[in-house]
Amino acid sequence: MADNGSVTVWDALVGQDAVVSTLTSAAEAAALVATAGPLAAARAGMTHSWLFTGPAGSGLAEAARAFAAGLLCENTPPGCGQCPACHTVLSDTAADLRTVRPEGLSIGVRDVRALIRDAASAPSAGSWRILLIDDADRFTDSAANALLKALEEPAERAVFLLCAPSVDDVLPTIRSRCRSVALRLPTVEDVVAVLVREGADEELARVAAQASQGHVGQARRLAADPQARARRDAVLRLPSRLRRTGDCLAAAADLVEAATADAQAAGADRDEAETEALKTALGVGATSAGTRSASTRGGGRAGGGAGAKPRSIQVRGAAGALKELERAQKSRGRRTVLDSLDRALVDLAGLYRDVLVSQLRADVTLVHPDHADATAQLASAATPEQTLRRWEAVLATRQALADNPGLVPQLATESLALALRDA
Numbered sequence: 001m002a003d004n005g006s007v008t009v010w011d012a013l014v015g016q017d018a019v020v021s022t023l024t025s026a027a028e029a030a031a032l033v034a035t036a037g038p039l040a041a042a043r044a045g046m047t048h049s050w051l052f053t054g055p056a057g058s059g060l061a062e063a064a065r066a067f068a069a070g071l072l073c074e075n076t077p078p079g080c081g082q083c084p085a086c087h088t089v090l091s092d093t094a095a096d097l098r099t100v101r102p103e104g105l106s107i108g109v110r111d112v113r114a115l116i117r118d119a120a121s122a123p124s125a126g127s128w129r130i131l132l133i134d135d136a137d138r139f140t141d142s143a144a145n146a147l148l149k150a151l152e153e154p155a156e157r158a159v160f161l162l163c164a165p166s167v168d169d170v171l172p173t174i175r176s177r178c179r180s181v182a183l184r185l186p187t188v189e190d191v192v193a194v195l196v197r198e199g200a201d202e203e204l205a206r207v208a209a210q211a212s213q214g215h216v217g218q219a220r221r222l223a224a225d226p227q228a229r230a231r232r233d234a235v236l237r238l239p240s241r242l243r244r245t246g247d248c249l250a251a252a253a254d255l256v257e258a259a260t261a262d263a264q265a266a267g268a269d270r271d272e273a274e275t276e277a278l279k280t281a282l283g284v285g286a287t288s289a290g291t292r293s294a295s296t297r298g299g300g301r302a303g304g305g306a307g308a309k310p311r312s313i314q315v316r317g318a319a320g321a322l323k324e325l326e327r328a329q330k331s332r333g334r335r336t337v338l339d340s341l342d343r344a345l346v347d348l349a350g351l352y353r354d355v356l357v358s359q360l361r362a363d364v365t366l367v368h369p370d371h372a373d374a375t376a377q378l379a380s381a382a383t384p385e386q387t388l389r390r391w392e393a394v395l396a397t398r399q400a401l402a403d404n405p406g407l408v409p410q411l412a413t414e415s416l417a418l419a420l421r422d423a
């Protein structure tokens with residue numbers, strides 16, 4: 001993977017030069033903690049609470065993770081991407097990084113209290129204890145209040161990294177305590193440049209970047225994976241299939257199935273890599289010779305680190321950590337399916353936008369230039385008003401799924417398919 005020399009953790013942040021410069025200088029300031037103490041780091045520009053914002057696909061999680069790696073990195077300049085600290089952060093197995101994701105609809109006060117307890121404990125390997133909160137827009141009121149107290153008087157070595165779609169999604173009291181890092185959606189040219197640098201053919205890179213509308217992860221998948229391209233093609237052919245009610249229901253089922261397959265492809269490799277990394281860190285599985293004591297990934301460590309533990313305790317701790325990882329992966333899997341479905345709906349919305357653009361003969365670049373034939377066919381078979389209603393129906397379904405995580409995807413897509421036919 002590192003075929004082009006040394007890749008730093010900052011290279012994952014596509015088209016975010018301003019953000020990278022903010023984060024690298026903060027990480028350099030933070031490094032002063034080891035030699036000159038926390039006060040010197042703070043004076044040099046290190047901050048305890050950060051709020052990362054940006055639209056889906058801008059690389060919010062990647063940016064927060066890169067910063068965490070930069071804070072724990074063992075080399076200068078920080079964020080080398082090569083040292084053990086960088087590796088454990090990127091594989092989500094760093095002892096000093098605790099990640100919180102909502103399992104259900106919200107992050108409750110119990111999760112936040114556990115997080116705050118963890119923030120107060122001393123770092124075990126690096127200089128900082130990092131608390132990464134993936135969906136900081138989903139706190140319950142009492143959880144937000146508990147967190148606020150921790151942000152007001154942070155423990156000396158604690159760093160909170162909050163992620164949310166926009167600053168408006170976070171309570172004013174919380175965001176006023178945080179230093180803000182705003183990511184933007186990378187341009188098509190940014191994405192093309194990255195894909196080409198990673199070895200993709202330029203023409204393919206351009207189609208993938210254009211079709212993904214700035215979503216780097218999606219562009220990468222489209223450029224690298226023929227099956228991902230086939231699934232996108234199937235999604236874009238869907239509008240021409242909607243004649244009878246049975247067709248609509250079948251199309252809706254296909255849409256959900258494609259999203260599930262897409263999510264599995266995206267998640268399987270990562271899950272496996274994480275599990276392997278955790279097993280290695282725990283000294284179980286392939287490398288069983290080690291006598292390293294068990295430590296779960298961030299938080300929940302069983303007491304101090306005094307000497308070797310009896311083997312039975314080690315194994316039990318390891319099993320617990322693996323089980324916890326499995327649960328986190330399952331929860332992420334559900335969310336990845338919804339993310340993939342959302343990508344499919346974005347593709348569909350882009351298609352109807354293209355149809356409308358061609359009906360109005362507007363001189364605008366198409367989102368899906370490789371599906372110009374389908375676009376022309378749909379344009380000639382409908383009025384602009386119908387196209388607009390269809391476009392709106394797709395956007396409304398996206399919104400409904402985003403606002404209501406309890407909504408069954410199959411039902412949402414079935415009513416969408418019927419609405420598209422009847423528009």
Ligand SMILES: [Zn+2]
Nearest residue numbers: 073080083086
């Ligand atoms: Zn490093």
